[in-house]
Amino acid sequence: MTTPIGPVDSSRVPRFAGPATFARLPRLDEVERADIAVVGVPFDTGVSYRPGARFGPSAIREAGRLLRPYNPGAGIAPFAAAQVVDGGDIAVNPYSVQDAVEAIDAGAAALTASGTRLVVLGGDHTIALPLLRALHRRHGPIALLHFDAHLDTWDTYFGEPYTHGTPFRRAAEEGLLDGDALCHVGIRGPLYGERDLADDRRFGFGIVTAADVLRRGVDEVAAALRERVGDRPLYVSVDIDVLDPAHAPGTGTPEAGGLTSRELLEILRGLAGCRLVGADVVEVAPAYDHAQITATAAAHVAYDLVSLLALDERR
Ligand SMILES: [Mn+2]
Numbered sequence: 001m002t003t004p005i006g007p008v009d010s011s012r013v014p015r016f017a018g019p020a021t022f023a024r025l026p027r028l029d030e031v032e033r034a035d036i037a038v039v040g041v042p043f044d045t046g047v048s049y050r051p052g053a054r055f056g057p058s059a060i061r062e063a064g065r066l067l068r069p070y071n072p073g074a075g076i077a078p079f080a081a082a083q084v085v086d087g088g089d090i091a092v093n094p095y096s097v098q099d100a101v102e103a104i105d106a107g108a109a110a111l112t113a114s115g116t117r118l119v120v121l122g123g124d125h126t127i128a129l130p131l132l133r134a135l136h137r138r139h140g141p142i143a144l145l146h147f148d149a150h151l152d153t154w155d156t157y158f159g160e161p162y163t164h165g166t167p168f169r170r171a172a173e174e175g176l177l178d179g180d181a182l183c184h185v186g187i188r189g190p191l192y193g194e195r196d197l198a199d200d201r202r203f204g205f206g207i208v209t210a211a212d213v214l215r216r217g218v219d220e221v222a223a224a225l226r227e228r229v230g231d232r233p234l235y236v237s238v239d240i241d242v243l244d245p246a247h248a249p250g251t252g253t254p255e256a257g258g259l260t261s262r263e264l265l266e267i268l269r270g271l272a273g274c275r276l277v278g279a280d281v282v283e284v285a286p287a288y289d290h291a292q293i294t295a296t297a298a299a300h301v302a303y304d305l306v307s308l309l310a311l312d313e314r315r
Contacts, residue, residue, distance in 0.1 A: 004083040005031055006069060015065045021086035022060070022121070023067040023303065025079065028087045034116045036078075036309045037087030038302060041104055044285070045097050046126030046164040048157055050252040052285035056295075057089055057121040059250075059286035060302060063295035071307045073269050078303070078310035087111055087118070097126065097162045105130035112138065112278075119305045121298070122282030124252065125152055125164035128237050129171055135235060135278050136176040142277065143181030143232040144168070145225055147264065148239035149189050149210070149255040153200045164252070164283070172203035179204030181229045185221070185267065186210050186242035189255035210242075210258050218263055222270020229274055236271070236279040236305060238264070240298050248297050250289025261297045268304045272311050279305040 007024040021027060022038040040057025047053065070077045078084060090107035092100035108131050111118060120131060125148075135142055146152065146168060153169040155161075161170060171177050183206040191197065200207070206228065213221055241251045244258035284298045 002032070004080060006079045020061045020065055022064045023079070024065060025084055025086045028085045031083055031085055033083065033114065034085040034087070035082035035313050036084045036119065036306055037111055037116050038084070038119045038121065038306065039087040039111060040089040040121045041092065041123035041127045042089055043092050043094065043100050043104070043122070043127055044124045045094055045100065046124045046162060047252050048163060048165055050285055050288060052287040053122055053124045053252060053283050054094065055286050056123055056282070056284035056298070059289070059295040060121045060281070060284055060298045061086070063292045064299035064302070067299060067303050071303065073265065074272065074304060074307040074311065076307050076311050076314070078307045081310040082313040084306055084310065097160070101126070101130045101162055105133050108134040109137070117309050118278050119302050119309070120278070120280040121302060122280060122284070125167055125239055125282050126162055127282065128280060129162065129167040131278060131280060132171045132176045132235060133174070135233070139233040139277050141178035142176060143178050143229040143234045144237065145183055145185065145229065145234065145271070146237045147185045147242040149186060149241045149258060150239070150253065151184060151187060151196060151200050153203060153205065154196070169203065178232055181232050182206065183208060183225060183228055185225070186213065186259050188257045213259055213263055218266040219270060222267050225267070226271060226274060231275055233277040234274050235277060236268070238279070238281040238301050239283045240281060240294055240301070241283055243297060248294040250285050250287070250294030251283045252285050261300065265300060265304055268301065268308065271308060274308070276308050276312055281305070
């Protein structure tokens with residue numbers, strides 16, 4: 001492997017100067033090939049409540065200026081272990097969900113065609129469906145760990161099949177997921193009815209609630225998740241509303257009683273060794289944020305997802 005081109009050297013150019021690529025990484029067009037690309041999908045036409053996640057990618061990049069090259073929690077310098085880049089945005093039609101879903105699928109397929117793995121910055125959760133479609137064509141049925149306050153396996157809203165509350169039901173119906181290796185983490189808050197849970201079980205999902213994380217602790221939860229996914233190709237989808245609104249106020253559908261950012265990051269680090277094929281962090285809506293609380297949390301989540309991919313690159 002040729003030596004990766006790393007981020008801008010912050011001892012020469014201060015962190016607050018220059019363009020805000022994620023973690024000040026090089027752009028995709030500045031390298032020969034990329035192992036890992038952080039890519040934005042600024043799309044929020046699928047939301048059911050507060051809009052604004054279209055501004056998520058740029059807010060996360062801006063907060064990511066402060067990320068440093070060595071990740072002690074994961075024990076890796078991800079930008080030295082692999083060529084990591086900012087892959088820019090997959091720009092999609094904000095007026096047509098159908099068009100956007102197709103364009104995200106095509107954009108992800110093009111970016112991953114030569115083996116580059118993606119950490120995608122949303123955008124609302126609708127975008128997980130086309131990302132899973134593209135990965136399924138490459139890897140077959142995918143194991144999924146879904147960090148979220150909400151199940152996201154509802155059927156339709158106002159008759160619409162593609163929304164931010166329905167991507168994993170569509171993915172299950174389309175056979176994109178490995179029904180033996182699915183789990184939600186951080187679930188809480190009121191539902192429409194008991195049937196929501198029965199439907200969800202039918203697709204094969206396990207549930208680790210936010211209260212379970214409190215009672216069982218992060219190490220035990222991570223061990224259970226590792227066991228559930230085994231060595232299957234794994235997608236990790238992080239809705240930032242898995243965090244308590246104290247840790248992530250800037251999001252579309254906040255729910256009280258969520259994880260701390262410390263708990264979330266530790267559970268993610270506990271997934272080291274899994275066969276991660278892609279990941280996202282979605283639902284950052286900066287208009288409702290304060291002092292970059294949510295964008296900072298999302299930037300660190302993306303950094304740990306990149307670190308998991310880089311660990312796998314090294315093995
Ligand atoms: Mn969600």
